[in-house]
Amino acid sequence: MNLSGEAAIVGVGYTDFTQNSGRSVLSLATEACRAAVEDAGLPTGEVDGIVSFSFQNDSVTAQAVACSLALPRLNYCLDLNLGGQAPCFAVMHAAMAIAAGLARNVLVYRALNGRSGERVGSRRFKSPTAQYRYPIGLTAYSQYIAMWARRYMIETGTTYEHLGAVAVQSRWYAERNRRALRRTPLSTKEYFDSPFVVDPFRVPDCTIEVDGGCAVLVTSTEAARELRRPPAVIQGAAWVTGGRSGLDIGDVLSWPDYRFNFARLLAGDLWRSAGMSPADMDFAEIYDCFSSVLLYGLEGLGLVPEGEAGPFVAAGETALTGSLPVNTHGGLLNEGYLHGMNTVAEAVLQIQGRGEDRQVADARAGVVTSGGLVDGSALILVRDSA
């Protein structure tokens, strides 16, 4: 069975993104899901599948959301125990369930109180390799990814200026996105004036933790044509777990080569699944928990030659007027860390022509990624050709 073109995303839903929601995660998840269903113009009771993911139990289950939405029943239900690798994979599961005839309308959501609740930047995870990191003060993702970024800089000649170009370009988009938590303009000088969190990362190189929810609704491409929004057709999808990727998602010791991440490992499968190539993409939404991860994504997917992503961004090629607009919502760096569910939603808005001041002209095809290290997922979304 080939998934290509079988299913489409037809609605997106968001809560407000804040730093102190004052609400339960269930309340956030429910609002985002309800908004996605309403956006699609579907009666809520038509939803018969829910897929979500939770990182060390920071979210609520699909079962709970089915209950809060008063759904009559679910025929497909999946709670993934994953973090930022998951959003595209979760959408892929929704498409699989639909293509297999197991469900008709599947919600995919992510909700958390990521700032006012337990912060990913300071939580202590119970994981097999925590015992080798925490005692020496290697305690946060900013640090793990920075360790990768340093090696990437050594091997490719990527500079602080290149990381800064990512942060500055992403902020330009964020100024045009009402949801973004960070919206004040950022100049290169301001970037370099900002303090290091963990060298090589300064504050604007790091995502901002957020309270909120984000959801998308997936249905069959055929059914999507009867709904009110233009479908964002799921043309391709892939997941990969790299060999020796580690014992847990904080393991920085098992994978031997920090030069590239999962994006390179799944690129071949992804393009084959869609029958498309990097040259066919009008835009890209690359998971960017930290600035360097955007560069890994561009190179890994083959959108930019190896080692040239930094200069590509610095030359303005990822701007709205460039050859490949990237992270048009301002990225996780600025919109907020909804673990990449919002990265998927932005791609849908672009395909649907709903990007407002940051809309990519004639956005017919785009690629989305989820993940920063050696496991992750990606989607190719296209405008419906029927």
Add this chain to the structure above:
Amino acid sequence: MSRHQTGLIRPTPDLDSSKWWSAVAERRFVLPRCTTCNSTFFPPMPTCPRCASPTVDLCDASGRGRVYSWIVVHRTLDPDFHDDVPYTIVTVDFDDGARMAGRLCGGNPQPGAAVAVEFYEVDGQVLIGFRPSGG
């Protein structure tokens, strides 16, 4: 660049790692090695991550290696390490194989620089850091 470590989150050894931590407590540097394919690896696991054989032993290792990458932590959300910043952590590729992360105890980090294991103690807990070895 790097201050002496004062903060500590105590390690919580598990059934796969307790022997390795016991060796560390005795300031003995050992690494897991597969006696089937002869590869050295870290962290400890029940089987060899290269050939999946369960024939894994802890073996004495040189503790010498080269800096693969590093970070300098300037801000931390973890209160245990507020007094330590800024501090440098290096990932080191050992000459015998395997990679490990640890505090850099002296000198500035350089890619490929030769380093050697240095044991140190924080609040009674022996930990492994790295010092430049000039080799």
